[in-house]
Structure formats: structure tokens, C-alpha cells
Amino acid sequence: MHVDAIYAPDLSTRYKLPIFLGRLPAGFPSPADDYIEGKLDLNRKLIKHPAATFFVKVTGNSMLGAGIHNGDLLVVDKSLEAVDGNVIVASLDGELTVKRLYKRDNVLRLLPDNKDYQPIEIQAQQSFEIWGVVTNVIHAL
Known part of the structure; x- marks a missing residue:
């Protein structure tokens, strides 16, 4: 491989998107708003040492x-x-x-x-x- x-990471952007925790079945949809745990920024999640x-x-x-x-x-x-x-x-x-x-x-x-x-x-x-x-x-x- x-x-x-x-590429260098662009740390100037912040996208805090909803994160849903708990079990997420792959069947029929359910009202997801009841499960919003907070916001997630992938820069913070994926990059420990910027x-x-x-x-x-x-x-x-x-x-x-x-x-x-x-x-x-x-x-x-x-x-x-x-x-x-x-x-x-x-x-x-x-x-x-x-x-x-x-x-x-x-x-x-x-x-x-x-x-x-x-x-x-x-x-x-x-x-x-x-x-x-x-x-x-x-x-x-």
C-alpha cells in the first residue's frame, strides 16, 4: 500500500454535529431526538495531537x-x-x-x-x- x-488537518473548522448514543437498530426508524447525547466534532475525536x-x-x-x-x-x-x-x-x-x-x-x-x-x-x-x-x-x- x-x-x-x-494533507495537513484544517483545525480552523468546527462542525459540532449531534451524536446519538445507545443501541441503534437497523430496522424501522425511531424518533432519534430522544437519543441525542450531545455534539461531536470529528477534529477533536480523531486528532489527539493536532x-x-x-x-x-x-x-x-x-x-x-x-x-x-x-x-x-x-x-x-x-x-x-x-x-x-x-x-x-x-x-x-x-x-x-x-x-x-x-x-x-x-x-x-x-x-x-x-x-x-x-x-x-x-x-x-x-x-x-x-x-x-x-x-x-x-x-x-
Whole structure:
């Protein structure tokens, strides 16, 4: 999975929309006004560290098992320390990619979440940098 575009969040906007909590059946509609719990601003919900957060649009299918699809937007926090098992955005030999980090016993790999793709073992001579940890995925249904 490759990074197609990089975006900075626009934190100047505030859209506080109603949030409905509780059970929401998928059957017949009910009067939802009785269930309004408050207002929700997705900037506040999805972005924990505004100065360290960016969005990336991805292409490819190597992370389908992680719920990341071709064309999705990822919320990436560069202030978080990447640990084994995190989904990360990394630069490998100048190319940005999204993979799951494998970091154990002096072995560093980038793992796809799709059996059709092979893991990438990071070699000492390669240029490698972790850009951030993926915290959320945004995609249309």
C-alpha cells in the first residue's frame, strides 16, 4: 500500500454535529431526538495531537486485513512512538508505504495485512524512517 497524497488537518473548522448514543437498530426508524447525547466534532475525536497529525490518502490493497482500502484517508500521528504491531506510515528507500511494524530481537520488518503480499525485511543499508502511527481510517461505504 502506497501513500498517494499527504494533507495537513484544517483545525480552523468546527462542525459540532449531534451524536446519538445507545443501541441503534437497523430496522424501522425511531424518533432519534430522544437519543441525542450531545455534539461531536470529528477534529477533536480523531486528532489527539493536532501539531503532530497529518492525513494520507493511500493506494493499493496490501492492508485490507487492517480495514484499510484503496483510496482511504488515514489519520497519522507522528508524536506517537511506533511499537511492534502498530500500523505505520514509513519511508523506505524514498518511497512512502503503509504497513504493520514488526520489531523484535533486532529484526525489523514491514508486514502487509493481505496474504497476497510479502513481508519486507528492512536491511541495514536501506534508507528507512517511520513517519508516524496510523490512528484512524476514514473510508466511504
